[in-house]
Amino acid sequence: MKKILVTGAYGLVGTDLVLALRKKYKRDDIITLSHNTTHNQFDVISEKGDVRDGKNLEKIIKKHNIGTVYHLAGLLSVASEKNPDLAWEINLGSLKTILDLAVKYKFRIFWPSSIAAFGSTTPKINTPQRTVLEPTTMYGVNKVAGELLCQYYFLRYGVDARSLRYPGLIGYKTPPGDGTTEYSVHIFYGAIKENKYTCFLKKDARLPMMFIDDAIYGTIKLMEAPAKKITVRTSYNFGAINFTPIELVNEIKKLSPEFKCDYKPDHRQKIADSWPKSIDDSQARRDWGWKHKYDLEKMTKVMLSQLKINPPAGRRK
Numbered sequence: 001m002k003k004i005l006v007t008g009a010y011g012l013v014g015t016d017l018v019l020a021l022r023k024k025y026k027r028d029d030i031i032t033l034s035h036n037t038t039h040n041q042f043d044v045i046s047e048k049g050d051v052r053d054g055k056n057l058e059k060i061i062k063k064h065n066i067g068t069v070y071h072l073a074g075l076l077s078v079a080s081e082k083n084p085d086l087a088w089e090i091n092l093g094s095l096k097t098i099l100d101l102a103v104k105y106k107f108r109i110f111w112p113s114s115i116a117a118f119g120s121t122t123p124k125i126n127t128p129q130r131t132v133l134e135p136t137t138m139y140g141v142n143k144v145a146g147e148l149l150c151q152y153y154f155l156r157y158g159v160d161a162r163s164l165r166y167p168g169l170i171g172y173k174t175p176p177g178d179g180t181t182e183y184s185v186h187i188f189y190g191a192i193k194e195n196k197y198t199c200f201l202k203k204d205a206r207l208p209m210m211f212i213d214d215a216i217y218g219t220i221k222l223m224e225a226p227a228k229k230i231t232v233r234t235s236y237n238f239g240a241i242n243f244t245p246i247e248l249v250n251e252i253k254k255l256s257p258e259f260k261c262d263y264k265p266d267h268r269q270k271i272a273d274s275w276p277k278s279i280d281d282s283q284a285r286r287d288w289g290w291k292h293k294y295d296l297e298k299m300t301k302v303m304l305s306q307l308k309i310n311p312p313a314g315r316r317k
Contacts, residue, residue, distance in 0.1 A: 002067025002107070005060065007033045007051050007094075009042070013112065013166075014072045015173050016216045018042045024220075031064050033057075033073075051094035054101070061105055068223065070110045071098050076179035077116055077271055080139035091142035092149075099153045099161065109161040110223050113147050113235035115208055116140040117165060120274045127276040129237045129283045136274055147234040154233040162222055163235035167242075167279060170299060171212030172306040180271045181207055184248060187261070188303045191252050196260045203246040203263050206277040210240040211294035211302070218290050225288035232283060239279035240292035241299070251300040 004021060008014045009032035021030050022042060030044040033051065045064070049056040051073040060066070073094060080087035095111055102109055118127060119134040133144045143165075150161040168181025176185035183199050190197030218238060222230075249261045284290040294302075 001029060003029050003031055003064045004068045004070070005031045005033060005064065005066045006070045006072060008071075008073030009046075010034055010174070011072060012169055012171050012174050012177075012212065013215065013219070014070075016171060016212050017070060017072070017219060018044065019173075020216045020220060031060065031066070033060065052089055052097070054097040057097060058101055058104075061101055061107070066105070066107050068108045068110070069098055069102070070219075070223075071095060072112060074112075074142075075139070076177055076182075077114075077137055077139040078178040078180065078268060080142065081137060081271075084138040087138050087142060091139070092145055095146050096149060099149060099159060102159045102161070103153065103157045108223070109150070109159065110219060111146060111150060111161060111163050112219075113143045113163045113165045114139070115165055115167050115275050115279070116271075117143040117147060117235070118274070118276055122276060124277045126278050126280040127237065128280050129232065137271055140274075143235075150235070151233040160227055161233065162230060164219060164222060164238040164284075165235045165279075166215060166238060167208035167210045167240065169210055169212055169215050170303065172303055172310075173212075180268045180275075181209065183245060184209060185303075187245070187248060187252070188307055190261075191256055191259050191304065192307050195256060195258050196262075199245045199261055199263045200266045200268050201245055201263070201272055202265050202269060203249075204244050205265075205269065205272050206242055206244045207272060208239055208242045208276055208279045210238070210292065211299040214240050214292045214294050217293070218284075221290065222284075222288060229288045231287050236284040236287075236290075237279050237281040238284060238290070239281035240294065241296055242278045243296050247296065248300070251296055252304070254297075255301065255304055 074091045075087045153159040176182040187197045
């Protein structure tokens with residue numbers, strides 16, 4: 001069979017995705033691309049390189065006869081604001097490079113968009129699939145442009161590019177970075193290490209969220225769906241649960257009654273204010289059978305139990 005290439009394989013989504021793909025496919029069917037291959041824990045073929053290097057990407061695609069690319073490499077919201085030029089190069093420039101290579105080598109692409117594609121003018125409650133996209137962050141601008149690129153390459157060249165607008169993702173296999181929704185992971189570390197946490201968002205800042213197992217399940221399900229089922233070639237709304245920091249705190253307190261949290265909103269609150277509070281993902285549910293499995297209570301129990309058993313080392317970027 002043709003092989004699967006995963007870029008950004010050591011990030012939050014990449015780590016869990018590669019492990020899930022490894023259960024479905026043989027070792028030699030999965031190739032990861034990373035700046036650093038010395039910490040390869042996946043038992044797959046690993047290549048070293050920069051996603052901005054088109055010549056190296058083409059070499060890897062030809063060498064391994066790639067049939068599907070999960071292009072996950074990118075900078076998150078806060079990192080993109082710190083370095084907008086780098087964000088443009090990695091988040092958007094590398095996507096166009098992958099799309100151009102897909103025209104030439106006829107492989108399928110998964111590329112993650114985000115709720116960052118929405119902005120302050122977007123309806124906040126049950127945000128529709130087709131709505132106003134006027135983000136005010138570089139990350140959001142990258143995502144809107146990327147969605148349109150994916151659709152353009154499908155319409156112009158027939159590239160089978162598929163995408164999901166990820167909400168805030170919560171997982172335990174990699175440590176949290178500095179994204180706006182990352183408080184929802186940092187808070188579990190605080191609960192375990194010190195039984196306290198200082199949240200950088202307001203206690204009533206409601207945002208769409210999803211447990212990582214649901215995100216990986218949905219991502220693979222989308223890519224396994226017949227092409228005729230895919231009616232959205234920009235990016236599908238992708239929802240599960242939504243909650244506020246105080247609601248998450250109250251759930252943690254059910255398991256750790258002494259846990260304390262205070263709130264000191266910083267610059268990330270402005271980003272959160274521009275995003276939806278809940279998502280209408282009915283199009284994904286109709287088209288290819290998306291359905292989430294984890295609610296807030298179930299997710300909280302898994303996060304606390306897994307981080308107590310095996311806290312990961314390092315930090316995702």
